[in-house]
Amino acid sequence: MIISCPSCTTKYQVEAAGFMPKGRKVRCAKCGETWHQDPPKDIPKTLDETDEVPVEAKEAAPPPPAKEVVAPAQKAAPASAGSAAVAARRMAAFRKTLTRWRMGQVVGFAGLGLFVGLTLLALYSFKDELVAAWPATASLYAVLNEPVNPQRMEFQNVAYEHQYENGLPVLSITGEVVNVGDARLSVPRVRVGLRDEGQNELYAWTFALPEPALEPSETAEFVTRLSSPPIDARDLEIRFLDQIDEMNP
Numbered sequence: 319m320i321i322s323c324p325s326c327t328t329k330y331q332v333e334a335a336g337f338m339p340k341g342r343k344v345r346c347a348k349c350g351e352t353w354h355q356d357p358p359k360d361i362p363k364t365l366d367e368t369d370e371v372p373v374e375a376k377e378a379a380p381p382p383p384a385k386e387v388v389a390p391a392q393k394a395a396p397a398s399a400g401s402a403a404v405a406a407r408r409m410a411a412f413r414k415t416l417t418r419w420r421m422g423q424v425v426g427f428a429g430l431g432l433f434v435g436l437t438l439l440a441l442y443s444f445k446d447e448l449v450a451a452w453p454a455t456a457s458l459y460a461v462l463n464e465p466v467n468p469q470r471m472e473f474q475n476v477a478y479e480h481q482y483e484n485g486l487p488v489l490s491i492t493g494e495v496v497n498v499g500d501a502r503l504s505v506p507r508v509r510v511g512l513r514d515e516g517q518n519e520l521y522a523w524t525f526a527l528p529e530p531a532l533e534p535s536e537t538a539e540f541v542t543r544l545s546s547p548p549i550d551a552r553d554l555e556i557r558f559l560d561q562i563d564e565m566n567p
Contacts, residue, residue, distance in 0.1 A: 319358050325351035334358050469506050469558045470499030474537070476556060489547040491556070494539050497532035504531045506558040510542060512551040520548040524559060 319334040323346040336342065337357040345352040459466045476493035491510060497503050511522040521544075529538040 321355050323349065323351055324353055325349050468560065470497065470503055471505065471532075471558060472496050472498050473556060478554060483545070486546055489544045489551075491542050491544075491554070492540070493556070494537050495527060495532070496537045497534055500534050502531055502533050505529055505538065506560075508540065508542070509557055509559050510544075511555040512544075512548055513553045513555065514548075514550045515552050517553065519555075520551055 319337075320329055320331055321344065322329045326346060326349040328346060328348045330347075332344075334357065337355055339357065341354055341356040343352055344355045472495070474494040474496055476491070478489060478491045481488045481490055489512075495505060495508075505527045507524050507526050509522060509524045511519045513519050523542075523544065525540070525542045527538050527540050532538055
């Protein structure tokens with residue numbers, strides 16, 4: 319049990335059995351104070367009182383400081399090896415699919431670009447053949463300001479002159495037609511149109527050359543005359559007839 323000096327309040331740890339049954343005198347080892355110490359009330363009084371047996375009181379040691387109990391941190395349960403392997407396989411499959419998709423896009427765009435490039439090259443390289451086979455495409459090349467020559471014939475040295483015959487005005491047009499192709503070609507009919515200042519067509523006529531066909535680089539001369547041309551005519555257009563002209567005379 320623990321007793322305390324009434325003078326200096328020094329505490330001592332002693333055996334409770336030494337104070338049975340009526341207590342005993344004790345002396346403080348620190349200040350020398352003596353007093354009668356009763357036994358603890360919760361211990362049965364079975365021992366005889368004795369004052370002859372000295373009791374050596376020892377200073378009670380201070381209780382050890384309480385240690386802070388730190389609960390161990392809970393560790394996350396490690397993922398099983400099987401789950402990690404499944405996740406790795408799924409990620410690898412996803413990356414493989416993504417790579418294939420990207421490659422497909424690249425190949426698709428490259429193929430589209432190649433197709434467009436080849437189409438434009440064909441439209442430019444074979445424009446004369448295309449217009450000859452499909453005359454309606456001539457308007458497309460006209461919008462693009464790209465000249466076409468499906469007949470593979472060209473005009474050269476075209477000139478016109480106003481004359482009078484029997485007191486009437488006559489418009490005389492002369493020139494040449496040359497075969498610029500690499501094979502013998504038939505000479506198409508020629509169309510002449512007269513226009514006013516607003517480029518409105520006032521009158522038009524057609525004529526055929528004496529030569530029905532020309533060899534490569536061969537030239538044929540022509541002369542066409544119109545009596546009493548429109549007095550408002552300020553310009554003329556000369557060209558070869560195409561399939562549209564023949565369908566719409």
